[in-house]
Structure formats: structure tokens, C-alpha cells
Amino acid sequence: MVLAFSGRHPLSLLLLWIALALAASARGELAIEITQGVDAPVPVAVVPFAWQGRGRPPEDLGKIIRFDLARSGQFAMTAPEDMLSLPSRPEELYVRDWRVQGIAYVLLGSVRPTESGLEARYALFDVFAERLLFEETLEARAGQLRALAHRISDRAYEQLTGIPGAFSTRLLYVVAQNIATEAETFRLEMADADGANAQTLLKSREPILSASWSPDGQTVVYVSFETGKPAIYLQEIATGRREKLTDFEGLNGSPVFSPDGMELALVLSAGGNPDIFVLNLETRKLRQLTRHFAIDTEPSWTADGEAVIFTSNRGGGPQIYKMNVRSRAIERLTFVGDYNARARVLADGRYLIFVHRQDGIFHIATQDLERGTVQILTETSLDESPSVAPNGSMAIYATRSNGRGILAVVSIDGRVKYRLPSTEGDVREPAWSPFL
Amino acid sequence: MNRMSLRTLLLSLLAALVLAGCQSTGDAEVAPEPEVQEATAEAAPAAPPMVTPAPRPVTNEEGFPLDASGRPIGYVFYFEFDRTELKPRARALLAEHAEYLKENGSVRITIQGHADERGTREYNLALGERRASAVRDYLQSMGVASSQLRIVSYGEERPVDPRSTESAWSKNRRVELAY
Structure with a gap:
């Protein structure tokens, strides 16, 4: 294994030693390589x-x-x-x-x-x-x-x-193997935040993506193509009990729990067009939030549950918009660059983290919603699916390295970076759990 | 790498032979208890390419190759990045499929939309669906019954070439007709 120490201040050799020791012990699991720490x-x-x-x-x-x-x-x-x-x-x-x-x-x-x-x-x-x-x-x-x-x-x-630690949390991610061959498989996995104790939640010959956690960390929702088309499933972690939530014609995508856990924002295209909907998990009633001929997708909630942010190409290319779920008022949030997608609002409500294209390269970036300034956090390319730790300090995301999909972590200020290379397959679609 | 290029070769062979895509049936299993990696998930060595004499291509008056049943041979249509418009060549070939489908009203096809890996996964699913819809709408405009056409988008989940290169991306941004 090659340890890539980049960045301004390489950490002590000890980190290298720890990383090597762990990488050696964690066969078949995600290992961790620290690539950049803080200056002092x-x-x-x-x-x-x-x-x-x-x-x-x-x-x-x-x-x-x-x-x-x-x-x-x-x-x-x-x-x-x-x-x-x-x-x-x-x-x-x-x-x-x-x-x-x-x-x-x-x-x-x-x-x-x-x-x-x-x-x-x-x-x-x-x-x-x-x-x-x-x-x-x-x-x-x-x-x-x-x-x-x-x-x-x-x-x-x-x-x-002074910040609560998030070491007792877990990660969800998808491991794809033998991509573009007859032996293609997809596994939804759950592991501790340090990559240990990986276990399989679902295994399929068809794609699995967009997994996310319920606010209590007991349930996950995801998109599975196991019937030959996308459908949204809910699965209890402890029991493995599963339920198909939506299986409409067309897309059934991007399920995300509301902060109170009562509703799910999701994407359906049964009306001929991808739009954002909200499913009430008790009444099972659907209500349509957006109604536009453009692509509306990748919803997520603000921490107060008052608004849903989403990706839309209604202005030409993909940009991030925000809709108040009561008044239905829509506001465009991103203006820097011609490709901004799959955003999450941090718990403080001030920063947005999303996929941002600059010079043809896809990075993870944040935007200060008060000042409008954009900061690119990652130097890797083809970065996607940022998911923020519950203490707001770090985000995990998917990227590619040496022709394989891997997960990497960056601090929200961009100063700390580490990678979780896997010993097998393409790893993607990470989701950091809430506090458990 | 060897397997990859062999695969590409096999793929183009396949395309030339017009083997109808055999859809893998959906089988997923919940595994509350972690299952040990199956041996079958390990990369099996690729079978040696089988040399079957290709059926002699037949062409119609427009010059499009047809198979023995008269079905057009080309069934993959390519797109530009983040675009969903059909290219002129694709329209011409789709017109041939429309003729075939109108003459064979019991034939149903699945129109599979795909995207390259760049950009986000759910946006790419939407993009793949747009591309598949563009093909469906065109076939319908040529008189094909909507009951013969079903669309599904795989977004970037099903690349034909998993590499991160311009040429791989251009092959992956596609719509495939599965008869």
C-alpha cells in the first residue's frame, strides 16, 4: 500500500505507522490513509x-x-x-x-x-x-x-x-464489484466510522444507490433496481425487515428523511418529468413539491425542516434551489460555476456542501450562504455524494483513485483529509449516520 | 487491463452480431447477517472469445444493416455530455426501428437510458431518463404504439466501459434498445 502524504503539513511518522498497522489488520474492510492534517x-x-x-x-x-x-x-x-x-x-x-x-x-x-x-x-x-x-x-x-x-x-x-466527537457513528456505502461484466454485484454495507465491523445490509445483481439514514439511526432508505427498475425501499437495520415504499413508473429516487423522521423527500417522474415529492410515512400520502418541466432531483432538508433544497436544471445547467415547503417559494442558491448539484445544508444553516464543477473537474465545495463565497475542499476529481458527520466537522464523499471508486473524508474547513481505500471493488454512495 | 480490452473487443463483437441484450433478472437478497464473499463474486477469467461466423449482414435501401428478421442491427445511440438531443444519425437509425416495430406490433422493447460517470448519480438517472424519453418520443412520433415501448434509466450505474477517459465517457452516454 502506498501512503500518499500530501498537503502543507505532513503529520508525524506515527500517523504513517498507525495507518500501516491498521491497513494491515483491516483486510477486506476499509482502511484509512491520512493525507493531510492541520498546520499545528x-x-x-x-x-x-x-x-x-x-x-x-x-x-x-x-x-x-x-x-x-x-x-x-x-x-x-x-x-x-x-x-x-x-x-x-x-x-x-x-x-x-x-x-x-x-x-x-x-x-x-x-x-x-x-x-x-x-x-x-x-x-x-x-x-x-x-x-x-x-x-x-x-x-x-x-x-x-x-x-x-x-x-x-x-x-x-x-x-x-469543544465539539462533540463523532467516532461512535457509522457509515453506509455501496460496494460494486465486477462492473461492466456479467458478474456485476452491488452490496449495501454498513461499517463503523473507522471502517471496522463492516456488514452487508443488502446484496443484489442490480444497482443500489442513494442510501440515507433515519434521524434515529435505526432505519435506512435506499434505491434498488432489483426488480429491473428503480424503487425506494426502507429497511430496519436490526431486523432486516424491508418495505418497498414507492415503485412508480419512471424514477423513484433520492429518498431523504425529514429531520423529525415523519416524512421522506424523494424524486418521482411518473408525471413524465422528475419532480420533488414528500411522502408522509404515517398516512402514506404523497404531495408534490415542485412542478417544472426541467429536471428537479436530489432533495434534502434544512435542519429546521422548513425547506427542501434540490438540484434543478431549470436555468440551463444543474444548480441548487431552495423551496419553502409551506409557502412553496423558490430561491436559487448557487451562482458560481455551471454545475452545482446534490447539496446538503449543514446543521448551522449557514453553509451548503455540494458537488461543484470547475475547469471540467468535479470537486466537493462549500458555499457560505450569507456571503455567497464558494470554497473548493477537495483536490481529487470525479468527487460526489458528500455526507456530513453529525458533529458538522467532516464530510465523507466518493471519489476515484487508480481507476477505482473509493471513499474520502475532508473537514468542512478543508484542512484535514483522509481516505478509506477498500481492498475490493468500487466503493461509493457514502452516508454518515446521525449520533447513535 | 487485459480483461478490459478483451471485454471491449467482445462488446463490439456482440454489437456486430446483434445479440439481444439478455436482461439479468432482478434478484436481490436481504442479508441481515453478513454473508461471506461468495466465490462467484471473484473475477472469473473471461471465456475465450467464441468465433461464430457472423450472419451475413443484409442492408435495406437506406444502407442500414438488418439482421435475418429484418430488424435494424444498430441499437445504441450516443449523446453529448449533459445533453438529451438525438443526433441526426440516431434519428435515421431510429426510423428504421420504427418501421420494424410498426410491422411487428407484438414486439415490445425496453429503452434503456444511460449517462457517463461525471456529475452526480441521481442527476444522471434523470438525465438517462431524459435520453430514453427522447428516443421513445421519437419512435412514437414515427407511429410506434406506446404499448410497445417501456423506458428505464440506469444513469451512470451501468457503464459499458468503466474507465475514466473521454472515450469511455462517450461510449457510456447512450440509449440502448433491448428487444
């Missing part, structure tokens, strides 16, 4: 967690947390072999061991088996202030060690940045 990452040490049970310890929590924090691009992580001591309790920590290496924060802890599973006790220490920031315990069911580690990462990240 904060030096953080995550000490290997002490195991207080019998026998061999399970996977090291410290290693999983270290990789979580490294992936945020905001921290320079210390390798365990460079640590002068390996404390597992705050009382064992000698400040000078860390200060001498310029380390700003130390996260340490231990895990022990309990009757019901595992218990972690952990603490975060501010080296320069010589102050304990928190000391806590957290329990998990047996076999949930990785989930336990991600919860600790969430806590540390929030303490250090």
Missing part, C-alpha cells in the same frame, strides 16, 4: 490501556482511541514506543515525562472484565496546566470493546475541541 496539530499521547483481567488482553483500547484522534487531523499522536512511562492511573503520571517531549495532553486508563462485559476507567490530563481534566468510568457489553474505545474518543475529542 496539538500533541497528544494516548497511553496503551492496562488490562486488569486474566489471560491475554483483548485489543488495546489505547490503540483504537489513538487512531480515532489521529483521524481527526487535529492532533499529533505520540507512538507508544516513544513514551518514557506507561501510566494507567492519574497518580502514576509524572508530568516531566510528558512535558519534556512537548506533549500537551495525556489520555490514560485501564480496562477490566465485569460480570456483564467490560469496564474502562480513564482520565485526560492537561500537562502544561498540571491538571486532571476528567476521570471517568464507562461500561460496555462483552464484545463491544471497539464501541467502548470510540465513546472514550468522543469524550476526549469534546474536551479538547
